[in-house]
Amino acid sequence: MAVDIQAINARIQKESEFIDQITNEVSKVIVGQKYMIERLLIGLLSNGHVLLEGVPGLAKTMAVKTLSSTIQTKFQRIQFTPDLLPADLLGTLIYDQKKGDFSTKKGPIFSNLVLADEINRSPAKVQSALLEAMMERQVTIGENTFPLDDPFLVLATQNPIEQEGTYPLPEAQVDRFMLKLSVGYPSKDEELEIMRRMTRDVAPSVSAVVQPQDIISARSLVKEVYIDEKVERYIIDIVFATRNPSEYGLEELQDLIAFGASPRASINLHQAAKAHAFLRRRGYVTPEDIRSIGMDVLRHRVMVTYEAEAEELASEDIVRKVLNKIEVP
Amino acid sequence: MTMFIKRTLLALSLVGLAGNALAQIDTTATSDSDALAEVKADVRLDLREVPLNRTVKLTIDISWEGDLDRFEIEKIEAPILKNLEVVGNSSANRVGQQDGKARAVKYYEFVLQPQDLGMAYVDGSVIKYRDTVAGKSQRLVTNRLQLKVIDPILERDTKKILIFGALGLLCLGVVTLSIVLAKKRREKEAARLRAQEDSRPLEETYLADLKTEVDLNGADLGESFSRLSRLLRRYLSEKYAFAAMGLTTKEIARELEGLALDKHAIEATTEVLDVCDVAKFSGQMEKSKLDRVYTLLEEVLANGKHVKHNSDKVEN
Numbered sequence: 029m030a031v032d033i034q035a036i037n038a039r040i041q042k043e044s045e046f047i048d049q050i051t052n053e054v055s056k057v058i059v060g061q062k063y064m065i066e067r068l069l070i071g072l073l074s075n076g077h078v079l080l081e082g083v084p085g086l087a088k089t090m091a092v093k094t095l096s097s098t099i100q101t102k103f104q105r106i107q108f109t110p111d112l113l114p115a116d117l118l119g120t121l122i123y124d125q126k127k128g129d130f131s132t133k134k135g136p137i138f139s140n141l142v143l144a145d146e147i148n149r150s151p152a153k154v155q156s157a158l159l160e161a162m163m164e165r166q167v168t169i170g171e172n173t174f175p176l177d178d179p180f181l182v183l184a185t186q187n188p189i190e191q192e193g194t195y196p197l198p199e200a201q202v203d204r205f206m207l208k209l210s211v212g213y214p215s216k217d218e219e220l221e222i223m224r225r226m227t228r229d230v231a232p233s234v235s236a237v238v239q240p241q242d243i244i245s246a247r248s249l250v251k252e253v254y255i256d257e258k259v260e261r262y263i264i265d266i267v268f269a270t271r272n273p274s275e276y277g278l279e280e281l282q283d284l285i286a287f288g289a290s291p292r293a294s295i296n297l298h299q300a301a302k303a304h305a306f307l308r309r310r311g312y313v314t315p316e317d318i319r320s321i322g323m324d325v326l327r328h329r330v331m332v333t334y335e336a337e338a339e340e341l342a343s344e345d346i347v348r349k350v351l352n353k354i355e356v357p
Numbered sequence: 358m359t360m361f362i363k364r365t366l367l368a369l370s371l372v373g374l375a376g377n378a379l380a381q382i383d384t385t386a387t388s389d390s391d392a393l394a395e396v397k398a399d400v401r402l403d404l405r406e407v408p409l410n411r412t413v414k415l416t417i418d419i420s421w422e423g424d425l426d427r428f429e430i431e432k433i434e435a436p437i438l439k440n441l442e443v444v445g446n447s448s449a450n451r452v453g454q455q456d457g458k459a460r461a462v463k464y465y466e467f468v469l470q471p472q473d474l475g476m477a478y479v480d481g482s483v484i485k486y487r488d489t490v491a492g493k494s495q496r497l498v499t500n501r502l503q504l505k506v507i508d509p510i511l512e513r514d515t516k517k518i519l520i521f522g523a524l525g526l527l528c529l530g531v532v533t534l535s536i537v538l539a540k541k542r543r544e545k546e547a548a549r550l551r552a553q554e555d556s557r558p559l560e561e562t563y564l565a566d567l568k569t570e571v572d573l574n575g576a577d578l579g580e581s582f583s584r585l586s587r588l589l590r591r592y593l594s595e596k597y598a599f600a601a602m603g604l605t606t607k608e609i610a611r612e613l614e615g616l617a618l619d620k621h622a623i624e625a626t627t628e629v630l631d632v633c634d635v636a637k638f639s640g641q642m643e644k645s646k647l648d649r650v651y652t653l654l655e656e657v658l659a660n661g662k663h664v665k666h667n668s669d670k671v672e673n
Contacts, residue, residue, distance in 0.1 A: 033639040033640065033641050034641070254638075254639060254640070255638075256637065256638045256639070258638065259638055311639065312635075312638050312639035312640075313638065314606075314638045315605050315638075316605040316606065316607055319605055319608075352600065352603050353603060354603065355602050355603055356590075356602065356603055356604060356605055357583075357637065
């Protein structure tokens with residue numbers, strides 16, 4: 029056995045302490061939403077961008093802002109609007125009259141954490157500019173190419189109920205988000221606490237408890253989390269079942285899936301599962317991690333057909349069936 | 358003499374009225390009775406040609422006006438036959454109305470069997486009768502008839518067909534009955550075996566499987582842990598009717614908690630699965646741990662006997 033799991037476990041125990049600090053700080057402001065906070069941390073630890081979808085008022089933006097406040101890092105919030113231009117996001121060249129030359133004015137994307145609020149309110153050219161930066165992790169302004177800071181994480185939000193005047197993200201673009209979260213309503217007790225907390229005179233404050241270096245260091249440890257071949261094959265089976273469901277005894281899904289998950293899904297599921305295991309202070313990945321994170325990795329990568337829509341089946345229903353069908357190793 | 362000719366002509370005209378186109382008929386009337394009491398004879402064969410293996414019917418009708426007892430047929434000699442043989446005969450009487458007058462008819466029928474190919478003949482018959490009014494006896498002589506005996510036709514032996522058919526049906530019935538009985542016997546046997554199987558606790562089957570499938574001293578510890586984990590999942594699926602094969606250890610634990618099982622049983626089951634998970638997915642395998650989970654699984658199965666099959670209720 030080449031991998032010393034106990035050593036990894038010990039390192040994880042030591043280096044994951046900041047996770048508790050972050051969650052403690054975030055919980056000062058955000059009530060509940062543990063699922064969303066955990067997924068944001070998974071994105072942070074596995075260097076994957078996150079798309080949050082939910083109706084207004086579920087503290088999506090606040091959660092991202094609070095999370096960024098706990099890390100001593102640069103944070104930018106960009107409100108996407110229909111008249112936003114790529115230059116507003118990336119930056120532009122400005123003519124300096126004194127020098128008689130063009131100087132570069134970097135846009136808000138040059139930050140560690142970028143909140144792209146209501147990303148579907150801007151047209152495709154702005155979305156493309158952002159998504160290209162997300163993939164390349166560098167921005168070209170004029171003749172100069174500038175690498176983006178590390179860590180660089182885009183957390184985008186979108187509202188699923190207002191479709192008028194929006195520009196839905198194309199499937200190819202959505203695929204670049206590692207996770208797509210479906211944020212739900214809080215419970216009764218949580219909402220009671222939210223109500224009380226938000227009506228107090230003094231707003232809760234959050235301290236920056238983590239250095240960017242902690243994140244980068246944790247990321248390298250996440251990569252070392254052991255994943256057995258059985259679990260890797262389990263990931264492959266899940267992803268392939270979305271492409272050829274009939275080969276996995278899911279004949280009823282064959283006509284309901286237009287496109288299955290891309291290889292990027294396998295990669296992201298692999299990375300996210302490791303980060304999930306890290307959050308559980310475990311030095312190895314289990315099928316539990318895959319099943320836990322699988323829906324968030326796959327829901328935006330499985331395209332359903334008109335037949336599925338006619339049967340009122342969403343991609344979540346398809347992914348759920350796949351996850352329940354594939355035998356756990 | 359004039360009377361004789363008149364009667365003969367009348368009889369011959371009646372032959373035409375009989376209208377049997379196939380028969381050659383000659384009738385001769387000889388009577389000394391008065392003109393109102395004529396006796397007529399009609400002789401005919403029903404075929405012109407007869408196959409060798411068939412019969413032909415010779416019919417003699419004797420009729421007169423008046424009641425049946427007006428004349429008494431004293432004797433009809435059997436027809437003299439050539440190349441034919443009488444195989445049956447019959448006779449009948451009838452009294453009917455013709456032109457508003459009573460008319461009595463006596464029928465004589467002979468069934469004739471051809472003897473050989475070629476021509477066959479029925480010679481004239483002599484019919485003796487007595488006029489009961491005048492008290493005189495008279496006679497009629499019929500003409501000779503002929504027919505051709507031709508090649509025999511293929512017999513359809515319906516009797517044989519019926520016999521063979523009946524035998525075939527009987528055989529079919531016997532075979533069907535045997536099959537049905539055999540099937541019922543097999544079903545009964547299968548039901549008996551099923552009942553026997555059902556009465557055997559599920560746990561015994563899995564305990565036997567555990568002994569055969571999991572090798573405690575095998576070289577590949579990882580494989581032993583995997584087999585043990587799979588066996589337990591299979592058992593849970595069958596025992597409690599949930600898809601344990603597709604669930605993770607935590608999900609299985611949640612399912613078991615929902616079944617209101619004994620806490621110790623849930624803990625033991627979860628421990629087995631957890632230890633197996635660690636071994637399978639982290640590669641950290643120890644023989645002592647395999648021994649421990651093996652024993653634990655044996656306990657789980659042994660205690661599981663007291664829990665109702667496929668149910669969420671505990672017997673005791």
